[in-house]
Amino acid sequence: MKYWSDIQDTLKNNIVLAIQLLLFFLAVYIFITGEKYGFWKSPIIVIILFSWFFLRNKTKHPITWIALFALLVFDLYLFYFRVANHHFVLTFMVLSVVLCFYHNQSDILLKNIQMLLVVVVAASAIQKLMSSQFMSGEFYYYMMNRGFVFNVFHPLFSESLEIAKSNSDQILELQATDPNIKESIVFANVFPNLGLFSLIFAWITVVVEFIVAMAILWKPRSKWVHLLFIMMILSILCTRLETGFMALLAICGMFLCRNLKLRLLYALIVIVCLSLIITKIGFH
Amino acid sequence: MPIAPKELFLKYGIPILAIIVIAIQFFFVKTQHLNHWKGGGYGMYTKVHFYYNQIYIPGVSVDSLVDNNNDIKNAFRMLKIMPNDAHFYEAAQLVLKATAKDSIHVQLWEPSVNSNSGAYSRVLINEIHLKNQDL
Structure with a gap:
């Protein structure tokens, strides 16, 4: 079928495709976050758009990408402690692309992306391992009893959702009282044995993150490693619609992956995540 | 063949920068009570927001x-x-x-x-x- 061969042709040049997806992600991300200090950002955006339309591939320097990097650093400078963690990942990815225009070596770009991915996933696992609230399962216990996770499955469990709503109402009532009185409430569990489930789920999360980080470090091109990584991304999306972060992880996967079908899967994840970000169903 | 310092820097400079940011986040968490969710240390979902x-x-x-x-x-x-x-x-x-x-x-x-x-x-x-x- 011609459509499939066209798709295959696009997927064959995965670095170009990953950079295009990254550029599109940046456009969406900047559109959503550009409002703050917009007066100072607009001249940079003018440079980005002008250089993209008139000067791309025509100058020695990647002006568009340098200006995009400047815009991300501008937000980091102003809101270092307020921006999301994937803002840092995005900044490092854009810096990798900027440098690639100078060294022109795809293996260096891929090593940047691979090691960045290892650092991000490993750091996430270490942070969880160091948190007593997470490792005891109390974090997931809280999130599930408030209906903050597995939102995609909520329509199937309306009874659990009712319980979560009643827990949230109880918290609201408690919030209205003086905390110095040391009053407490008791959660009704959204399903039986939630404490044990939360504990097991917490340990599985950390183990999977560690395995994924080590696997990407050890065999960054392996089909099985990417299959595991894609499963991790999809599981996170089912747990919580962290579409911004997951789109970036999928773009990283696209850079490193050799298998055409898995590349298509990465592309679909990015496209669906971007659609959910644009419609504000997912987080940016 | 040993890797040239320039290549080593280009390959690992950015990941090392990411590790430095994480170290800074750890420092602020320990000394300034920075919340784990922020600061580029990837500590999101480790405790209640x-x-x-x-x-x-x-x-x-x-x-x-x-x-x-x-x-x-x-x-x-x-x-x-x-x-x-x-x-x-x-x-x-x-x-x-x-x-x-x-x-x-x-x-x-x-x-x-x-x-x-x-x-x-x-x-x-x-x-x-x-x-x-x-x-």
């Missing part, structure tokens, strides 16, 4: 303070992200000015949950007493 921490000021409605004053809103947000002495002082100072009181008591509480008993309570993170004459 700071949004659910509660600022409590006896005798003052926090909601109406935030609704009417953008500076207080930003100060409270920073207080929740990084409840260090400087942010407590800044928040208390703004509240004192806005309420025209002689003294103010600002507390920050975080949720605590026990997965065995199901008990949900609040734990005091830190607090400040500030008098008008101290300004």
Whole structure:
């Protein structure tokens, strides 16, 4: 079928495709976050758009990408402690692309992306391992009893959702009282044995993150490693619609992956995540 | 063949930069009580989000303070992200000015949950007493 061969042709040049997806992600991300200090950002955006339309591939320097990097650093400078963690990942990815225009070596770009991915996933696992609230399962216990996770499955469990709503109402009532009185409430569990489930789920999360980080470090091109990584991304999306972060992880996967079908899967994840970000169903 | 220093720098410079950012985040978490969710250390989803921490000021409605004053809103947000002495002082100072009181008591509480008993309570993170004459 011609459509499939066209798709295959696009997927064959995965670095170009990953950079295009990254550029599109940046456009969406900047559109959503550009409002703050917009007066100072607009001249940079003018440079980005002008250089993209008139000067791309025509100058020695990647002006568009340098200006995009400047815009991300501008937000980091102003809101270092307020921006999301994937803002840092995005900044490092854009810096990798900027440098690639100078060294022109795809293996260096891929090593940047691979090691960045290892650092991000490993750091996430270490942070969880160091948190007593997470490792005891109390974090997931809280999130599930408030209906903050597995939102995609909520329509199937309306009874659990009712319980979560009643827990949230109880918290609201408690919030209205003086905390110095040391009053407490008791959660009704959204399903039986939630404490044990939360504990097991917490340990599985950390183990999977560690395995994924080590696997990407050890065999960054392996089909099985990417299959595991894609499963991790999809599981996170089912747990919580962290579409911004997951789109970036999928773009990283696209850079490193050799298998055409898995590349298509990465592309679909990015496209669906971007659609959910644009419609504000997912987080940016 | 050994890798040239330039190539080594190009390959590992950016990941090392990411590790430096994580180290800085750890430092701020330990010394300035920075919340794990912020600062580029990838500590999101390690504990309940700071949004659910509660600022409590006896005798003052926090909601109406935030609704009417953008500076207080930003100060409270920073207080929740990084409840260090400087942010407590800044928040208390703004509240004192806005309420025209002689003294103010600002507390920050975080949720605590026990997965065995199901008990949900609040734990005091830190607090400040500030008098008008101290300004």
